[in-house]
Amino acid sequence: MANLQSDFVGIKSPNPFWLASAPPTDKEYNVRRAFEAGWGGVVWKTLGSEGPPVVNVNGPRYGAIYGADRRLLGLNNIELITDRDLYTNLEEIKRVKADYPDRAVIVSIMVPCEEEAWKAILPLVEDTGADGIELNFGCPHGMSERGMGSAVGQVPEYIEMVTRWCKQYYSKPVIVKLTPNITDIRKPAAAAKAGGADAVSLINTINSITSVNLDTMSPEPSIDGRGSHGGYCGPAVKPIAMSMVSEIARNPETHGLPISGIGGVTTWRDAAEFITLGCGNVQVCTAAMTYGFKVVQEMISGLSDWMDEKGHASIADFKGAAVPNVTDWQYLNLNYVAKAKINQDLCISCGRCFAACEDTSHQAISMSEDRVFEVIDEECVACNLCVNVCPVENCITMEAMAPGDTDPRTGKVVEPDYANWTTHPNNPAATAAE
Amino acid sequence: MKPSPFSPGVAAGRLDDGAYAENFSDLHPALDPHEALVAADRCYFCHDAPCVTACPTDIDIPLFIRQIATGTPDAAAKTILSQNIMGGMCARVCPTETLCEEACVRELAEGKPVKIGQLQRYATDHLQEQGIHPFSRAAVTGKTVAVVGAGPAGLSCAHRLAMLGHDVTVYDAKPKPGGLNEYGIAAYKTPEGFAQAEVDWLLKIGGITLAHGQALGADLTLEQLKRDFDAVFLGMGLGGVNALAVEGGDKDGVLDAVDFIADLRQASDMGDLPVGRDVVVIGGGMTAVDAAVQSKLLGALNVTLAYRRGRDRMNASVFEQDLAASKGVRIMTHAVPLALHGNGAVREIEFEYVNDDMTGTGETVRIPADQVLRAIGQTLDGDALPDLEGGKIAVTGAGRTSMDGVWAGGDCAAGGDDLTVTAVAEGRDAAMDIHASLTA
Numbered sequence: 001m002a003n004l005q006s007d008f009v010g011i012k013s014p015n016p017f018w019l020a021s022a023p024p025t026d027k028e029y030n031v032r033r034a035f036e037a038g039w040g041g042v043v044w045k046t047l048g049s050e051g052p053p054v055v056n057v058n059g060p061r062y063g064a065i066y067g068a069d070r071r072l073l074g075l076n077n078i079e080l081i082t083d084r085d086l087y088t089n090l091e092e093i094k095r096v097k098a099d100y101p102d103r104a105v106i107v108s109i110m111v112p113c114e115e116e117a118w119k120a121i122l123p124l125v126e127d128t129g130a131d132g133i134e135l136n137f138g139c140p141h142g143m144s145e146r147g148m149g150s151a152v153g154q155v156p157e158y159i160e161m162v163t164r165w166c167k168q169y170y171s172k173p174v175i176v177k178l179t180p181n182i183t184d185i186r187k188p189a190a191a192a193k194a195g196g197a198d199a200v201s202l203i204n205t206i207n208s209i210t211s212v213n214l215d216t217m218s219p220e221p222s223i224d225g226r227g228s229h230g231g232y233c234g235p236a237v238k239p240i241a242m243s244m245v246s247e248i249a250r251n252p253e254t255h256g257l258p259i260s261g262i263g264g265v266t267t268w269r270d271a272a273e274f275i276t277l278g279c280g281n282v283q284v285c286t287a288a289m290t291y292g293f294k295v296v297q298e299m300i301s302g303l304s305d306w307m308d309e310k311g312h313a314s315i316a317d318f319k320g321a322a323v324p325n326v327t328d329w330q331y332l333n334l335n336y337v338a339k340a341k342i343n344q345d346l347c348i349s350c351g352r353c354f355a356a357c358e359d360t361s362h363q364a365i366s367m368s369e370d371r372v373f374e375v376i377d378e379e380c381v382a383c384n385l386c387v388n389v390c391p392v393e394n395c396i397t398m399e400a401m402a403p404g405d406t407d408p409r410t411g412k413v414v415e416p417d418y419a420n421w422t423t424h425p426n427n428p429a430a431t432a433a434e
Numbered sequence: 435m436k437p438s439p440f441s442p443g444v445a446a447g448r449l450d451d452g453a454y455a456e457n458f459s460d461l462h463p464a465l466d467p468h469e470a471l472v473a474a475d476r477c478y479f480c481h482d483a484p485c486v487t488a489c490p491t492d493i494d495i496p497l498f499i500r501q502i503a504t505g506t507p508d509a510a511a512k513t514i515l516s517q518n519i520m521g522g523m524c525a526r527v528c529p530t531e532t533l534c535e536e537a538c539v540r541e542l543a544e545g546k547p548v549k550i551g552q553l554q555r556y557a558t559d560h561l562q563e564q565g566i567h568p569f570s571r572a573a574v575t576g577k578t579v580a581v582v583g584a585g586p587a588g589l590s591c592a593h594r595l596a597m598l599g600h601d602v603t604v605y606d607a608k609p610k611p612g613g614l615n616e617y618g619i620a621a622y623k624t625p626e627g628f629a630q631a632e633v634d635w636l637l638k639i640g641g642i643t644l645a646h647g648q649a650l651g652a653d654l655t656l657e658q659l660k661r662d663f664d665a666v667f668l669g670m671g672l673g674g675v676n677a678l679a680v681e682g683g684d685k686d687g688v689l690d691a692v693d694f695i696a697d698l699r700q701a702s703d704m705g706d707l708p709v710g711r712d713v714v715v716i717g718g719g720m721t722a723v724d725a726a727v728q729s730k731l732l733g734a735l736n737v738t739l740a741y742r743r744g745r746d747r748m749n750a751s752v753f754e755q756d757l758a759a760s761k762g763v764r765i766m767t768h769a770v771p772l773a774l775h776g777n778g779a780v781r782e783i784e785f786e787y788v789n790d791d792m793t794g795t796g797e798t799v800r801i802p803a804d805q806v807l808r809a810i811g812q813t814l815d816g817d818a819l820p821d822l823e824g825g826k827i828a829v830t831g832a833g834r835t836s837m838d839g840v841w842a843g844g845d846c847a848a849g850g851d852d853l854t855v856t857a858v859a860e861g862r863d864a865a866m867d868i869h870a871s872l873t874a
Contacts, residue, residue, distance in 0.1 A: 069471075070471070348539040351483075371484065
């Protein structure tokens, strides 16, 4: 069996699955249950400064987006950082870490953007014996209105400054958690690196309103008739998170900066995908909140089986393996020509490919009287929409044309060599460069 | 002494009172809102969907299912009812397994079609239980139409004509409207007075007058109707039954399955209905299955459904055959009745086994029978009717008969399956044709 042992910036855990800083990690009770279920680590729910704890709303904190059969696809929340006493949390962290020395325990922190505030809390955290800290520069709701959370994460200079303080007053790894509510994720990542961060983790949640109650005209979740944007997470945000992760991984300025991947990780496959895009481990929240802590067992077995199948002995074997293949559009091979192909044995004749292509694409699928659907190669631009809307997996596939064959759509011979937009004759810039 | 299932002869009250209620409860309990959403989510919203093609009334099934899935079941109901005004009954009695659900691509994909029939019922019940009638009449045209038969064909025709502004009088021989919906369908398919509730709901369109106890040939003549009305639609179904032309076929204990079912449907207490200990139903269609299953549910000990051909030739669908088997009905095939034995009342029925080509084998069998139900086909009653074809009224196009101004549809008209949904479609289409002719 593959070795799932994770070593993330020196923090060891038996597997790369950590629970993200969130409601599931707010208390000793929950965290012990998580470790018993098999989670490799937890990032303890964000601690704030000493003093009266924050207060939460007393109405609904979560809103949801559903797929078929009420499958939860996206969740948003307006819960703040821990609303429990700082010292209670610190004592619990210390006890849990002592009882689970092989698991990773990271402490998430969010205090005001003042050096004294960080200088005050960091020694307290250091004393718990936790393995590292995560700076919460991401929460988009509530705390950001008080100049914390994403309000910091949206200003690279603040990130760098606070990170520097943490490296100064804390001896163990410092992970900077980034907000996606920003135009260019590379900037805050570079700032974290400049400040001396050991790693970044992303994404935190995305500003969101999940729905509007059409009777009361209140956004959901509704607190006495009014709503506030919450932080969006769950399977729906995974594509956004993976894109941001990949940008940091392939940016020369931040390439090699350790990344803890967060955002919609629901299955072992999601985790593997994040790791191939450069993550050293992943953090999970919504999947656990939806199904309970037991989901980690599927993640462990699935990742292990896949690694065995592919011959990967450790996480490091495939970490970042997909990063070289993430490129800019302009470098995509324009000589690559594919055509959709419909497997008639698998086709159930629903006609969704036809409707999609006929109404919204290239009129490249024909429909016979007896509901046989076939691709018209003369029209097919290989857009992939038919593949995406087909309800049967692998019924429609994209087949690459062999070099030397003639594309019936363009009448041109498929070239064997790679050629991209930068050299394409239609590109004014390419012409100018000559 | 109270009879039990073991008591010989024909007797009422073989079961405990509670057993009747349980036996005749809804065959397919209604979907609750969550079940409906789960079921609706499975629809792929196919292009030019095969289920629509398979529906005799062309209901836009993907659209109504999407309307359910998006939380608008009343809009779904309107989609259904605009094509099929008896969509509520059809949702209950359609052999969906041979129509829309057989055509469902998920049947092909995984052998589990979308529950189209149950979703249709969910939507139509949702609307009708609120008492909402979503259609209104056009301006009154002053034209009048007589409809003979208040069954699915007649009521469908009447509703569409009334909606288009015509004044309609519906004549029916029976004391209640509904036709086979009221008198001819197994009780467990349409419990709790649904057939009458649906008629009441349908009549809310206005412009329809019901005249009961008016049978064509006895109380009415086609000639008179033609004179009194601008158009006539014949939808009176099949009033006659084929006789059992065998030795002893008139013994006590022999009756028509349609009468047995009609009595059962009209009974206020199932415990009052007499049923044999050993019941034999002769026939292979839906009526035969309905009679056989309900005999069993009434407390008959042994029920045999005897059919002259193989199971694959039965008109009853595989679902119906399996339903019968699951209720304990024995399906006996390749058996042709030779004689009924007994002194006054039938005691035994004798069959000869026949080959697939109906040639006799010479092998015979006698089985106990103290009640024999004939379900061997129905016939069209009446004379002075338009031209017939194969014993039914010949029609061309949308139900046009050989007589000017006279249309026909439903079971009494030639062509089409003898299904409620087909009757509804034929009534609707004839109405559109009548409308075109009246407003030409």
